[in-house]
Structures are given as structure tokens and as C-alpha cells.
Amino acid sequence: MTTFRKITALAVLLLAFSTSAFAQKQLLNVSYDPTRELYQDIGAAFAAAWKAKSGETVSTKTSHSGSGSQARAVIDGLQADVVSLALAYDIDAIAERGIIAKDWQSRLPNNSTPFTSTMVFLVRKGNPKKIKDWNDLVRPGVSVIMPNPKTSGGARWNYLAAWGYALKQNNNDENKAKEFVRALYKNVPVLDSGARGSTTTFVQRGIGDVLVGWENEAYLAVNEMGKDKFDIVVPSMSILAEPPVAVVDKVANRHGTAAVAKAYLEFLYTEQGQEIGAKRFYRPRLKSIADKYAAQFPPIKLFTINEVFGNWQNAQKKHFSDGGMFDQIYAPGS
């Protein structure tokens, strides 16, 4: 037996061991802060549907934190099979590292956003500060609760919604928009790192007059803490928030979960998946479910990020990068 043949035989042996070593059967969905309840329901429903379809047992674990922090964790090696983050920019950041395919947004319908949402106001019962629209948030003496745009995807949607409103109210005058948003953050006494933290600040700690946040999070607070404690105020306009999803190709391929991860995300677009989302106050894409739940989503004039900011890359660079607009207008303790 020549040395070459021996080495070849050894390599085949090693390959056999390595193949068996990588087998895994569980999905990890790394998501943003306020989706705990949604993906808990989705995970249970998908497991049953997948079992009925394929006979395989699949369990889903979820991880939640600020969207930007979660993207960083995946880049740093968190073994996510799928990501469901607050904004496309965060998934793009992962894709730039080659962990997710660059064309991730075109692989599922609606730019890979199975649900939409928007940003609304949660105020204390009876709305004692008479808050009706964005311009009420900059009044002196109004205390506004929002998370930090540097760490929270939802906070970036808040910021951009306020900026967009100010532009539209001031004939696209950026200076006036800047002053408006500066005044808004002057009224923010506490910046939490994520949307769920801000809800805790407002709802459980009793701080502030108004919480600006995800529509689904506002409804969750009202339903879970009692309708006698809070009211939801829908502003005259807000931003169309599109939280996207994607399979983390490199991890899923390595885990051997690519097929089931894809099916998990496709399940979000099914009638069952869309209805679970609607029940958790995410706005469904599927018309039949959207019609069914139309009454629970008040009409609101929505503008998209592309309309006002061009795209996420522009918005991120201009407003949230180090030294960007947010850093210019916000000083801790101001």
C-alpha cells in the first residue's frame, strides 16, 4: 500500500467522522425584541404542521434582543438557522459577511417581510396630556418613552417616523426636521436598549406620558395590563415598518436544516401563519386574513422608508452611523 493510498484511506475515514459530527435537528430563530409571543405561537403551529407534512419532529428555539445587537451576535457566531429582525439593514449587515446569501430579500414574497407594522402611541388612560399626533410629543412637559436607535430596530423606525412626519409638515426642510427630532429626544428621560425594555419602563415602572413603539407591542400592553390603564393613539401618519426574515444559509447548511428553515419561514405566509400574526397584532400581507382582521387595525397614512429616505443604507448612514444625525442631536442627560 503506497503512502498516497494510505493517506487517501485516512482522509475518507476522517470525512465519514466529520459528516456524522455535524448532524443537528433544531431551529434557532434569532429575532428582535418584541416578537417573543409571536414566534412562540408560530413555533408550536409550525412544528405540528411540519410533523403532519413530513413526519419529522422539529423544535424551535428563539432568541430576542435589540435587532442591531442580534445581527451583531449572528455575525459573531451565534448559530441562528433563521433570523427575523426589525429591519432589512440588519440582515444586510449579516449578508455582507457572506453568512446569508446576498439575494435573501428576493427569496420570499414581499421582500421577505411576511407582516408589516407601524409605530403608534400608547398613553395613560384618558390621555391626560392630550397627545394626538407627533407634534404633541415635543411639547414641554411631555415625557416620551422610546428605546435607543443605536441598539434597537424599533427605535430606528420611531426615529424615522418622527423625521418623516417633520419633513412632511415643513416642506421637506431638513433643518426643521432636525430641530423637531432634537426636541423630541429632549423629552425622552430614559433610553432603553430595546423595545421590550421601553414597554417595561412605561407600563411597569410607570414612567412617562407616552410610549412610542410597535403597534403590536402597544396592543399587547393594553391587552395584558388592562384596558382601563392605557389608550392607544394613532397619529395622523407614520412609517410602514417591514420587519424581514431570512434563512441563515451558512449555519442552516452546516446544521442540515436549510430545508426545514425555509419551510418555517414560508409557513409565515400561509393562512395559518398570517392569522397567528394578526392575532398578535402584526398586519398580515395575505388579503383574506387582512380583510378578516381589518377592524383591529385602524387606518393610518403610512409612508415607506424608500419614499422619504431612499433606502435603508442611506437612512442608516445619515442618521445612525457614528457621528450621524442621531449622535448630533442627542446627548445623554440633555
Next chain:
Amino acid sequence: MKFRKRNLIGALLIVLVANIQPASAQISQEQFQTLMQRLTALEKRMEQIENEITNSNSAPLVSPTITSDVAAQIESLDQAIRIADRKRELDQEALTEREAAAPVATAGASGFSLQSATGDYRLILGLVAQADGRFTVDRPNPIINTFTLRKIRPTFTGRLARYFDYKVMPDFGSGTTIIQDAYFDIRFSPKFRIRTGKDKTPIGYEVLIGDTFLLFPERSLASNLLPNRDIGVQAQGDLLGNKLFYDAGVFNGIPDGTSLSSEIDTNDSKDLAGRIVVQPFRSANSPAGRLSGFGFQIGGSSGRQNGTLPTFKTSVGQTFFSYTAGSVASGDRRRMSPALFYYYKAFGGFAEYMRSTQSVSRPGVATDVRNQGWEISGSFLLTGEAAGERGVQPKFNFDPAAGRWGALQLVGRYTVLNVDRDVFSLGLASSTASRLTKSFTVGANWYPNSFIKIYGTYERTLFEGLTSRPSENVILVRSQLAF
């Protein structure tokens, strides 16, 4: 009277407001609780006053405007306190996160290390230091009675980027400086990792027991037939719930009983070497079952080597076999070594067989030489500790003031090395070479704690060869520090 109460509340509020720190400043939990209690008491008192005013028939002495201002101040004060408390809560969360992410330095009974919070990056510092005393009882002296520093080996082991382990171990003992181990592993999973660099060749059982865990100061005569450290690439892993360990790789190839010292090979041929260790009853349960410490292994190597041939030495370094000048390795070399081992409670022991076959030639002569050896070793801990391949953990560390002395172990070994008769009949052996060498060793090991070990052994070695050679009777004493 009511006017005085109003003034009193106003004064208290002023005092309270004056005492509230800015939101960003630190407020202790006790201070905060005190403030909240005082605020609650004030609110109750306010309600009482308002009720008294409402129920009074006389004209109100406190105007609604003033009451509203006071209420607003209380509300503002309440928010300030809540904000301060929440900021402190968030600061505490951030501090906890920072602490969780902070590197960890360890210095204690488990050794000395630095590592990141996740354990993905670590450096473990270690040291093996052995000071020996070698004395003969023979006359004339076959060796020089001496004290010596046998091994001085600082060790640097650790991990990088979660999946890459490394070890570097130089040795400054015995008057030389050499790199003994220098390798890194790529860890794919516990079942599969790849090691590249210099490490022990995976064949023999005793050779692969860590230097600091050996029952005797030096390995057996039979281990002369197996290679020690070599450079190459190997794969290893634990399978079947750690009941089966495999290790196989490609190495430069070195003569029996030696370690690679030149760091480069002397020919193009490479050795394949590997071993499988099976412990069919191994269990993590405690106490261990009677058979959980039972196991067996088989290792072997195959290659084609030309050039240097080995010499065989006793524990104290006396050469008892060498080939004649002009003899060289000239072709296939194969080794094979099965072993049985058993550890149960205070008893531990193993038996191992080694065979090394090598094509040898000198001008006019060529033959396949088959050298064989075996050993049987046993140990018993008088102080009742559990025996094992990974050393002894004394039940009680050395503490003379408390009447505690550590662990004491008795050891014994018999080993034989048998050189192929053809080597002698074909004139390939040197004139002083021994054909059959037998050695018997008894001794005791004292473990004051898990870092210190004192060996004391007596070893008698008998030689049979072409010429008569007196037996070797030596006492070996070793003081070892290892962590």
C-alpha cells in the same frame, strides 16, 4: 391651624426636592425607599387636608390653584424618582452585562488561567518540574550517582476563537532545550478534531500516559520499541458516549524510542500511525462500577524508513543495545501494541505488548528484525484514593498540623525487551548488546497534594547477550511539581 399645615407640607416638599439628586446621579436603595415612604406619607396627609377642607363649612384657606401646583410638584417628584430608579436599574443591567462579558482570571487549586467570558479565548499556564536523584548500589558504579533536573517544562495551553486549541511546551531539563509539544487543534466537535504539529505518536498505551501521571519515574524497557514525539497531522475524537477514542494520523516517522529533534524529516516516506481505545463499561455515574475502569487498546504504525536505527537504554540512561556501526534501517517498519488496563477504587494497573519490525541491513546482510517487549504494572493506594490514568487526587492534602499527610501509593512493574535473535546471528548487534533484558521495579509514590509527587523506586535490570554483563541495581528518587 390649616394654614400652618399647608406651610409644613410646603416646607417638607422643598426639603424633599432639595434632597433629590439629578436623575443621572447614584441614589442608594435605602435612600430611595426612604424618599418613597416620605412621599407616600405626604400624599396621604394631603388627602386628609383636602378632605378637611372639603368637609369644612368655612371658606377654604388653601386655594385650588395652590393645591393643583402642589399636586403637580408631587407628580413631578414622583416621576423624577421613578426615572432615577429606572436609570439605576438599567445601569445595573448594563453593569451585569459588562461583568458577564469581562475576562476571567483564575489562580487557585485548579491552576492559573486567563480566559474570555465565553471561554472562547483562554490561556492556561502550567509547569512540570522534575528533580531526580539516581543512585546505584553496584560496585563498581555503572553510572555516576547524581542529582539532575530531568524536566523543566513550562506549558502554555489554551483556546482561540472557540474552535482552536493549542499547546506549546518547551523543555529546559537534562541540559538541553527542546520543544517537546507544539500543536494546535481544530475542534469540529467532540467526535472530531484535527491536530497539527508536534505531539506523541498515537501507538502505545504507556507512552501516551502524561509524563506527570506515570507510576514510575521512567517508562518501561518495552516502551523503547515505540516512537515518542513526532511531527504530523492527526485526527482524534470520542465516540459512542466516550466509550471509544480514536486517534490516527500521518507523521514524519522516527526510530523506536526517540523523539524527533531536527524538526524536519530525513526522507520522503511517512508513517501512518493510530490507535483505538475502548472502554465498554465506561460511565459518568458515581460511584464508578466495578468494570467502568476496564478498557483495552490497540495501536500500530506502518511506514518505510531508511537511515538511523535505534539504541535501547535503561531508566538511568545506560545503553544496553545498539546495532553495529554501518547497520541502517532500509525499508518497511511496522509496529503493533495491544494493551489492557483496569482501574477500580485504589487499584490500578495495565499490561502492554509491543512489537516493532524493521528492515535492517549492512553491507552484505539484509533482514527483517522483529523486536518484542512487554510489561505489566500495578499500583495500590494505601490511603484509599481512586487510581486512574490522570493521577491521584489526595483525599486530604498535606497538613502536618492537622495530622494529614496526603496520599501514599505502592507500585510494581515487570518488563522485558527481547531483541530478534537474527540481529545477533547476522552480526548486526554491537559487541556489548543485550539480547534479552528484564527489569523489575518496586516503589512508593507520595502525593502531598495534587501538584506535588515524590517518587521512590528500586529497579533491578538483568541482561543476557553475547558477553556477560552485570545486572543494574538503581534507586531513583524524583520530586515533581506539576500544575
